[in-house]
Amino acid sequence: MSSEFTALLLGDSITRWVFFPTLAAIPLLFMRRAPTAAIKWYGLVVSLIELFFLVTFALAHWDGAGMVVKDPVFSWIELPGLAIVYEVGIDGISLPLVLLTGLLLPIVLLGSWKGIERHWSGYVLSMLLLTTGILGALVALDLFLFYVFWEVMLIPMYLIIGIWGGERRIYAAVKFFLFTMAGSLLMLIAILWMGWTYGQLAGTWSFRYEDLLLLDLPLAHQTWLFAAFALAFAIKVPMFPFHTWLPDAHVEAPTGGSVILAGILLKLGTYGFLRFALPFFPHAADRLAPWLLVLAVVGIIYGALVAWVQVDLKKLVAYSSIAHLGFVMLGIVACNLVAWQGALLQMVNHGLSTGALFLMVGMLYDRRHTKKFEDFGGLAKVIPWFAIFFVFSALASVGLPALNGFVGEFLILLGSYQAGYRWFTVIATSGVILAAVYLLKMVQETLWGPLTKEENRHLPDLSAREVAALLPLCAFMLWIGVAPKPFLEPSRPALAAVLESYRDRLAGPIADQPTLAISAPGQARVPTFLAASARRESTGPQP
Amino acid sequence: MNALELLWLIPLLPFAGAAVNGILVRNSQKGLATAVGIGAPGLSLLVALAALWQYSTTRPGETIQQAVYVWTTGGFSVDIAFRLDPLSAVMTFVVTLVGFLIHVYSVGYMGHEPGYRRFFAFMNLFMGAMLLLVLGANYLVMFVGWEGVGLCSYLLIGFYFEEEFPPYAGKKAFVVNRIGDFAFLVGLFALFATFGTLDFAGIEAQVLADPASATAPYVFGFSVAGFVTLCLFIGAVGKSAQIPLYVWLPDAMAGPTPVSALIHAATMVTAGVYMVARSNILYQLAPEISTVVAVVGAATAIFAATIGLAQNDIKKVLAYSTVSQLGYMFLAAGVGAYVAAIFHLATHAFFKALLFLGSGSVIHAMGGEQDMRKMGGLRRHLPWTYRTFLVGTLAISGVPLLAGFFSKDAILAGAWERSPALWAIGLVTAGLTACYMLRAVLMTFFGKFRGTKEQAHHLHESPAVMTVPLGILAVGAVVAGYAGKIPFTHLDWLGGFFAPVIAVIPGHEAQAGHHGLALEALLVSASIAAAGIGLLVAWRIWGRNRGLDGGSAWAARFPRIHHLLENKYFVDEIYDRIVVRPLAAIARACWKVVDILIIDGALHVGAFVTEMTGDLGRFSTTGNVRNYALYFFAGVLILFWWMIF
Amino acid sequence: MSVPIAWYLVLAAALFCIGTVGALTRRNGIAIFLSIELMLNAANLTLAAYSRLLDDRTGQMVVFFALAVAAAEAAVGLALFIAIYRLRRTIDLNRINLLRW
Amino acid sequence: MELAIFIVFAVTALVSSIVVVAHRSPVHSTLSLVVTLLATAGLFILLGSPFLAALQVLLYTGAILVLFLFVIMLLNIQRERASSARSPLQTWGALVGAFVLAGAVSRLLWDAHAESVAPPLTETFVSLRGVADQLFTTYLLPFEMIGLLLLLAVVVAGWVAKRVRAEADEESAE
Amino acid sequence: MSHELLDALAKMGFWLALLLQVTPIMLWVERRAPAMMQDRLGPNRVGPFGFFQAIADVGKFVFKEDFEPATANRGLYLLAPMLALVPCMTTYLVLPFGPELEVAGRTILSVVIDSDSGVFVFLALASLGVYSLVLAGWASNNKWSMMGAIRASAQMISYELALTLAVVAALVPAGSLNLQRVVEQQMDDRLLGFLPAWGVFVQPLGFLVFLVAMFAETNRLPFDLPEAESELVAGYHTEYGSMRMAFFFMGEYMNMAVLSALAATLYFGGWSLPGLDLTQYSGIVPGLLGMGILWAKIGLFLFLYVWVRWTFPRFRYDQLMRLGWKILLPLSIVNLVVVAVLVISGRI
Numbered sequence A: 001m002s003s004e005f006t007a008l009l010l011g012d013s014i015t016r017w018v019f020f021p022t023l024a025a026i027p028l029l030f031m032r033r034a035p036t037a038a039i040k041w042y043g044l045v046v047s048l049i050e051l052f053f054l055v056t057f058a059l060a061h062w063d064g065a066g067m068v069v070k071d072p073v074f075s076w077i078e079l080p081g082l083a084i085v086y087e088v089g090i091d092g093i094s095l096p097l098v099l100l101t102g103l104l105l106p107i108v109l110l111g112s113w114k115g116i117e118r119h120w121s122g123y124v125l126s127m128l129l130l131t132t133g134i135l136g137a138l139v140a141l142d143l144f145l146f147y148v149f150w151e152v153m154l155i156p157m158y159l160i161i162g163i164w165g166g167e168r169r170i171y172a173a174v175k176f177f178l179f180t181m182a183g184s185l186l187m188l189i190a191i192l193w194m195g196w197t198y199g200q201l202a203g204t205w206s207f208r209y210e211d212l213l214l215l216d217l218p219l220a221h222q223t224w225l226f227a228a229f230a231l232a233f234a235i236k237v238p239m240f241p242f243h244t245w246l247p248d249a250h251v252e253a254p255t256g257g258s259v260i261l262a263g264i265l266l267k268l269g270t271y272g273f274l275r276f277a278l279p280f281f282p283h284a285a286d287r288l289a290p291w292l293l294v295l296a297v298v299g300i301i302y303g304a305l306v307a308w309v310q311v312d313l314k315k316l317v318a319y320s321s322i323a324h325l326g327f328v329m330l331g332i333v334a335c336n337l338v339a340w341q342g343a344l345l346q347m348v349n350h351g352l353s354t355g356a357l358f359l360m361v362g363m364l365y366d367r368r369h370t371k372k373f374e375d376f377g378g379l380a381k382v383i384p385w386f387a388i389f390f391v392f393s394a395l396a397s398v399g400l401p402a403l404n405g406f407v408g409e410f411l412i413l414l415g416s417y418q419a420g421y422r423w424f425t426v427i428a429t430s431g432v433i434l435a436a437v438y439l440l441k442m443v444q445e446t447l448w449g450p451l452t453k454e455e456n457r458h459l460p461d462l463s464a465r466e467v468a469a470l471l472p473l474c475a476f477m478l479w480i481g482v483a484p485k486p487f488l489e490p491s492r493p494a495l496a497a498v499l500e501s502y503r504d505r506l507a508g509p510i511a512d513q514p515t516l517a518i519s520a521p522g523q524a525r526v527p528t529f530l531a532a533s534a535r536r537e538s539t540g541p542q543p
Numbered sequence B: 001m002n003a004l005e006l007l008w009l010i011p012l013l014p015f016a017g018a019a020v021n022g023i024l025v026r027n028s029q030k031g032l033a034t035a036v037g038i039g040a041p042g043l044s045l046l047v048a049l050a051a052l053w054q055y056s057t058t059r060p061g062e063t064i065q066q067a068v069y070v071w072t073t074g075g076f077s078v079d080i081a082f083r084l085d086p087l088s089a090v091m092t093f094v095v096t097l098v099g100f101l102i103h104v105y106s107v108g109y110m111g112h113e114p115g116y117r118r119f120f121a122f123m124n125l126f127m128g129a130m131l132l133l134v135l136g137a138n139y140l141v142m143f144v145g146w147e148g149v150g151l152c153s154y155l156l157i158g159f160y161f162e163e164e165f166p167p168y169a170g171k172k173a174f175v176v177n178r179i180g181d182f183a184f185l186v187g188l189f190a191l192f193a194t195f196g197t198l199d200f201a202g203i204e205a206q207v208l209a210d211p212a213s214a215t216a217p218y219v220f221g222f223s224v225a226g227f228v229t230l231c232l233f234i235g236a237v238g239k240s241a242q243i244p245l246y247v248w249l250p251d252a253m254a255g256p257t258p259v260s261a262l263i264h265a266a267t268m269v270t271a272g273v274y275m276v277a278r279s280n281i282l283y284q285l286a287p288e289i290s291t292v293v294a295v296v297g298a299a300t301a302i303f304a305a306t307i308g309l310a311q312n313d314i315k316k317v318l319a320y321s322t323v324s325q326l327g328y329m330f331l332a333a334g335v336g337a338y339v340a341a342i343f344h345l346a347t348h349a350f351f352k353a354l355l356f357l358g359s360g361s362v363i364h365a366m367g368g369e370q371d372m373r374k375m376g377g378l379r380r381h382l383p384w385t386y387r388t389f390l391v392g393t394l395a396i397s398g399v400p401l402l403a404g405f406f407s408k409d410a411i412l413a414g415a416w417e418r419s420p421a422l423w424a425i426g427l428v429t430a431g432l433t434a435c436y437m438l439r440a441v442l443m444t445f446f447g448k449f450r451g452t453k454e455q456a457h458h459l460h461e462s463p464a465v466m467t468v469p470l471g472i473l474a475v476g477a478v479v480a481g482y483a484g485k486i487p488f489t490h491l492d493w494l495g496g497f498f499a500p501v502i503a504v505i506p507g508h509e510a511q512a513g514h515h516g517l518a519l520e521a522l523l524v525s526a527s528i529a530a531a532g533i534g535l536l537v538a539w540r541i542w543g544r545n546r547g548l549d550g551g552s553a554w555a556a557r558f559p560r561i562h563h564l565l566e567n568k569y570f571v572d573e574i575y576d577r578i579v580v581r582p583l584a585a586i587a588r589a590c591w592k593v594v595d596i597l598i599i600d601g602a603l604h605v606g607a608f609v610t611e612m613t614g615d616l617g618r619f620s621t622t623g624n625v626r627n628y629a630l631y632f633f634a635g636v637l638i639l640f641w642w643m644i645f
Numbered sequence C: 001m002s003v004p005i006a007w008y009l010v011l012a013a014a015l016f017c018i019g020t021v022g023a024l025t026r027r028n029g030i031a032i033f034l035s036i037e038l039m040l041n042a043a044n045l046t047l048a049a050y051s052r053l054l055d056d057r058t059g060q061m062v063v064f065f066a067l068a069v070a071a072a073e074a075a076v077g078l079a080l081f082i083a084i085y086r087l088r089r090t091i092d093l094n095r096i097n098l099l100r101w
Numbered sequence D: 001m002e003l004a005i006f007i008v009f010a011v012t013a014l015v016s017s018i019v020v021v022a023h024r025s026p027v028h029s030t031l032s033l034v035v036t037l038l039a040t041a042g043l044f045i046l047l048g049s050p051f052l053a054a055l056q057v058l059l060y061t062g063a064i065l066v067l068f069l070f071v072i073m074l075l076n077i078q079r080e081r082a083s084s085a086r087s088p089l090q091t092w093g094a095l096v097g098a099f100v101l102a103g104a105v106s107r108l109l110w111d112a113h114a115e116s117v118a119p120p121l122t123e124t125f126v127s128l129r130g131v132a133d134q135l136f137t138t139y140l141l142p143f144e145m146i147g148l149l150l151l152l153a154v155v156v157a158g159w160v161a162k163r164v165r166a167e168a169d170e171e172s173a174e
Numbered sequence E: 001m002s003h004e005l006l007d008a009l010a011k012m013g014f015w016l017a018l019l020l021q022v023t024p025i026m027l028w029v030e031r032r033a034p035a036m037m038q039d040r041l042g043p044n045r046v047g048p049f050g051f052f053q054a055i056a057d058v059g060k061f062v063f064k065e066d067f068e069p070a071t072a073n074r075g076l077y078l079l080a081p082m083l084a085l086v087p088c089m090t091t092y093l094v095l096p097f098g099p100e101l102e103v104a105g106r107t108i109l110s111v112v113i114d115s116d117s118g119v120f121v122f123l124a125l126a127s128l129g130v131y132s133l134v135l136a137g138w139a140s141n142n143k144w145s146m147m148g149a150i151r152a153s154a155q156m157i158s159y160e161l162a163l164t165l166a167v168v169a170a171l172v173p174a175g176s177l178n179l180q181r182v183v184e185q186q187m188d189d190r191l192l193g194f195l196p197a198w199g200v201f202v203q204p205l206g207f208l209v210f211l212v213a214m215f216a217e218t219n220r221l222p223f224d225l226p227e228a229e230s231e232l233v234a235g236y237h238t239e240y241g242s243m244r245m246a247f248f249f250m251g252e253y254m255n256m257a258v259l260s261a262l263a264a265t266l267y268f269g270g271w272s273l274p275g276l277d278l279t280q281y282s283g284i285v286p287g288l289l290g291m292g293i294l295w296a297k298i299g300l301f302l303f304l305y306v307w308v309r310w311t312f313p314r315f316r317y318d319q320l321m322r323l324g325w326k327i328l329l330p331l332s333i334v335n336l337v338v339v340a341v342l343v344i345s346g347r348i
Helices: A002-010 A014-029 A036-060 A094-112 A120-139 A143-164 A169-202 A219-236 A245-252 A255-280 A282-308 A313-334 A337-368 A384-398 A404-418 A422-447 A454-458 A464-482 A485-507 B009-024 B030-058 B086-109 B116-135 B139-157 B165-195 B200-209 B211-215 B224-239 B248-254 B257-266 B268-278 B280-285 B287-309 B314-334 B338-365 B383-397 B403-418 B420-445 B453-458 B464-483 B493-498 B517-542 B549-557 B559-566 B568-618 B625-644 C005-025 C029-054 C058-088 D002-022 D026-046 D050-075 D088-113 D128-136 D140-173 E003-037 E053-063 E074-084 E086-094 E118-127 E129-139 E143-171 E179-188 E204-217 E242-267 E285-309 E317-344
Strands: A074-079 A082-086 B064-072 B078-084 E101-103 E106-108
Touching: A002 A014, A014 A036, A014 A120, A036 A094, A036 A120, A082 A143, A094 A120, A094 A255, A094 A337, A094 A464, A094 A485, A120 A143, A120 A255, A143 A169, A143 A255, A169 A219, A169 A245, A219 A255, A219 A282, A245 A255, A245 A313, A255 A282, A255 A313, A255 A337, A255 A485, A282 A313, A282 A422, A282 A485, A282 B568, A313 A337, A313 A404, A313 A422, A337 A384, A337 A404, A337 A464, A337 A485, A384 A404, A384 A422, A384 A464, A404 A422, A404 A464, A404 B139, A404 B165, A422 B165, A485 B064, B009 B030, B009 B116, B030 B086, B030 B116, B078 B086, B078 B116, B078 B139, B086 B116, B086 B257, B086 B268, B086 B338, B086 B464, B086 B493, B116 B139, B116 B257, B116 B268, B139 B165, B139 B224, B139 B248, B139 B257, B139 B268, B165 B200, B165 B211, B165 B224, B165 B248, B200 B211, B200 B280, B211 B224, B211 B280, B224 B268, B224 B280, B224 B287, B248 B257, B248 B314, B257 B268, B257 B314, B257 B338, B268 B280, B268 B314, B268 B338, B280 B287, B287 B314, B287 B403, B287 B420, B287 B559, B287 B568, B314 B338, B314 B403, B314 B420, B338 B383, B338 B403, B338 B464, B338 B493, B383 B403, B383 B420, B383 B464, B383 B517, B403 B420, B403 B464, B403 B517, B420 B517, B517 B549, B549 B559, B559 B568, B625 C005, B625 D088, C005 C029, C005 D002, C005 D026, C005 D088, C029 C058, C029 D002, C029 D026, C029 D050, C058 D050, C058 D128, C058 D140, D002 D026, D026 D050, D026 E074, D026 E129, D050 D128, D050 E118, D050 E129, D050 E143, D128 D140, E003 E053, E003 E086, E003 E242, E003 E285, E053 E242, E074 E086, E074 E129, E074 E242, E086 E118, E086 E129, E086 E242, E118 E129, E118 E143, E118 E179, E118 E242, E129 E143, E129 E242, E143 E204, E143 E242, E143 E317, E179 E242, E204 E242, E204 E317, E242 E285
Parallel strands: none
Antiparallel strands: A074 A082, B064 B078, E101 E106
């Protein structure tokens, strides 16, 4: 096993870029007393190398229309009657999020340059481990492996909030941890249950994605399992009413933590719905869709309303995340290609625009050590470049056409309307109004109006480093807004295939008791990863 | 070179100008900023003129569509595409021409502002977005422009961001617009869900092929077309400041005057009218919504006109006048007179831009003073401004042979056909318009100067860079009317030009409105009379060097009405009470009660229960090793006992 | 008269239990340590007694090793006590409740 | 004669062991334990293993308990105060438990071995040579390991005591 | 009473009678010998050569007021001086002083306890000596006493290791813990044909270690740190006076004597003398002769004590510890290994 793993690490494989951050984190253990600047630069260089790995990988395996790549599978944990495999693969659904992760990592480090004052090596270490966790969760094709990565994400984030956070960081960190843990434990039970059921039917336990997709379960089983998965993911998203950890976590987390949290971690929840919860339990998902839609729509309106009355910049942005993720959930539950495309894009969009907003809130915090609206006002005069980026990002978040937010929201709403959820869509669309209300309030109270606070009079404008952190984000916002096609196209085949198999299964009968579907040739149950012809393996050793 | 293939350049040039001015140019490089700021819309105007010339000479009436690139694919596929047809041609002409003139004017007006470069960047951005809006070949591009102009409106209203009020007004404008946009979006979803495309041409073709698909029942008793048009109309109501979403426009006067002229009079606010006209095929299939459009338009027209009577801020008067005139246009669109609506749109663009720029010249001269009560007798100091302003006033009042006369007449004629009541409202509005506009002229330019000595000392005519555009617009305000239908004749160039735009749907042909000459004469004379009465009343009250006394006397005679009008029927206050505050209260309740009290409360109760359990349990863990040893010992004893006995 | 082996055994049990009481009731760490040594000693006595009873020297061997281990244990244990005392200025186990909550 | 000696030693061991447990002064406890151990050494002789007795005296009383005494003096531990923190539950629990255990074990042992008679002492059983033979053949490995363990214990004990001092020094330096 | 018991009592009496004389004689020697060395007179008024000075000293001890500090821990304070006598009053039991005696038809061993574990018992009992010092220091409730006690216990524990290892090495050639065997082995063998196989010739290194450790064990100069009068007044017996003080003196000198006896037994052939076969005599004569020879050797050692005392200065405490742990202990181990190798290879 270890030899196979090592070979994968050395080869041009998914495994390499999943574990590269972890490997690169090892020297940090011995750099505790190294000068801070060295650690910072080390982290930045590592993150750039990681980004390079990701981009070159994506380019190398791009086949013109999409990509489906899998690392060679090998056995990871072998027990009698139970084989857990190490299986990772990437397709159009995970690709955007993977690239987003790679993009955000250096930006996060740049954004933390000043804000983090203690234990830099630990911070970079946490960030790198977190990256591995995220990337791993995004590419894991064995549910056991997925769960492991899922939990790996949790701990560094917990540390980041708990160590480098604000005043109530412990409360926030514990809240974050308990919320997430509670959900994921239910998911673990569901995963084990599925593995066991598979074992009952096939003779040996399996947690492989493609194996478990073959399970046809009775509606009652599906409903419970779906509920367990959905709860774990809904907490992560977070959906109303499981969202209260988010504002606290964001407010207390350091800038980098917030960016990663909002930018990527939350997406794992929606990704989980798309990748696991819906394809596994189509009937239950269909049955429970109205409830999820209600929660999604309530989240949109609720998040927006609550964001509006916040007195803390960061909390406002945090609540806006709830609203934005509500859109994503709406799109995912709508089960419509347009909506799914929009949802996937919106995940990226949210990562970019909210990430940028959190970064800038952090920059303000670095300068003024406060995040309260009452301490700001009229900053546009003092720090014009900041104002430009801030307004730009806020507008992207509002969903202004020609910026990224619009594309995602538009496709989501269009798709869900098309899918027949008209009134949900209409209510959700009203979130567009509220988005303008709260984000413009944010801009207004921060940038416009007379300069009332003397302390603000001599704030320095953005430094080159800060611009370097923000510029890529804003460039992507504009690019996606103006020409979203290159960003939508890669994931379309994968989404379409998943949707097709979802619909096929939904159209099929509901099993009376757990059965194992025999995947006949041509039956596209696991479209992206089963079809060997469509699959290309990365150049690892052949097992 | 085929100018028609350069359509994409028309919006792109201003965008480029905005980008250059916004990012590359520095504040100190004023000349460069001017060159870029003027040059971009100027070039755009040239390209537009060339394209329009080529269009009207070689392919009049045709629809020219030009796809630039594919925006999205997959389940929803749409191109970024431009479309030139008579409707967009007229709009492009108006926008580029008036826009360019206002840009030129701004060089003088904004010359001393610190945000000069920023101003031109925003203005160019606006031009680009507006052109995108009018040139877009599908609803999506239109929506992009639609929101783009909204953004620029927000930015430009809040141009003086260091003051308290302008940013607030900008935010208000954006949010109110967003309410309309929300409906617009829903309309687009419905459209796409029904027709599977957002392309104007595609939708038109489908509807023409199968009108029943559009009239099929949809929701709440609306047909597809009804629902879509209602949604779109709500969008238009937001953008074009109609009841009940007009409240942002008067506040939007907080922006620089050229902005008011360009965005809040000539172009952006008329986008709603353009959109309704653009969707006329659907409106024709939804007569009940058309009626709604007409009624809302008429109501807005008279409502805003009454408010205009009692305003003292010169720009507020013009703002309410704009609202009123926009109502007029919607009245026209609602009664099916789409040509008249666009006609009035065009003429209004000229004379309202003229009026705003004129008022800007006055304000410029008065050192920023906008209250007409502190002006008076300015005609001696600002002769050119006075003359052109007067031309604009007469034009908007509907004085015969000026532009307003023809376009208003066309609208009233259309209204008469649908309903005499609407016509009557329109007529009264026309009278009120004449009245309050002349009031503004009299208060501003006649009588004695009521301002401070200092202001009197500084009074001066504006530079040529401002007065020349005034002159050109004044010419437009005079001659533009002749493009449309001229009463008592069959001359109707615009009508002919527009014919292809107005869809003719099988089974829904509008009955050809050919009224007799007598009726036409009656209608024309009625409108002339209304204008005359309005002007006369104004002269009687504010004229003859009475200054403010006449108005005060009338105000004293009807104090309640005056109070109501002066305070704009308290609509802002009502909205604040019934919408904003309750919503804020709900939001606060959501936060404080639902989030903190209920959800977190439940969480904390759970945590508390856990903690208490742990507290009880922890008495056993004293931390004292001896106690643990005793437990251990007890365990050993128990085990021992169990094993032995 | 030879002494019955059972007497040795019972004596050892009694010593062991006395040691147990000491280990459980004393607060002074060293006193507890002493009590534990007492218990160990009782065990040694038992072993020696059985060795005698069974006429097998293995018991003695075990006692030998137990003594040696006790020496090691005492060395390390006392070092720990010294360490604890240096840190906390007491070896009263009631006050050394690091495991508390 | 043997019985008399046994009784003397047994009573001495019991009494002194009670003193060990009951005396508040650690020095007296230690000294009582010395007595107990010496008495036990006597019992070892009675049980036919003078070697163990000598070892007990040499190792336990001569080294380990001296070490105890040394540490007690080093740390200057005074007698335990009859503090209010003493919990009656702990004391009575221990006493009752110990009595129960003693009773049960004694009963069991008595039942099992009341009739057992030890075989007569043989020269080989008593002789040191026999012990040595067994120790260096059968039990060589454990013997070596004990040596290792002791070495380790010495090193660790030194290290533990020293390290804490270093840390304490660092603290005081700060 | 059995003969054995009577024999044992007789032998013990014999031993004690001699041992108890050590203290007064040494008191005198300790004064006269250095005086001689330092070219002065020393006590010479009481009796011939001041010989009765010792008796006078004893009288002084006996008749001084028995004083107890008020804050002392009484029981232990009283116990400590008695414990000082424990090692010396017990250890001689395993020391042989002659060949087997044939008296009245019975074979009597000229040793009180003829045990397999002879040396082992000696060491075990000797190790108890430290209690006296520790308790004296602690019970006095005096910081000088305490310091002295701590020093003494640390010193004794430390040097016991080297001492024991040296003893072990000395036992190796005989292959027995029984000291009688050790003496016989030295008596019977010859080195290089002429030298008696005394331990001192076989393992001079071991003897050196033993000698140094012996000095340290008895707290004699240069290792008298526990009672270094310039630092600690008088160390652990600061608070003691009169007879109790005398007990400590007795303990010290008798310890010196007993350890000297052990040294003589292990390294100088014990009761034997080369060229003198004691078995040629009958009755108790060999025993008396053996005792005489042994005591002669003891006397030499005791003189060595005095000699060294006035020759070497006192060690510093760290030097003491370093010497014990870093020099003597390794040396004794080396010695043990060397001897073991020699024995196994049959050279001895």
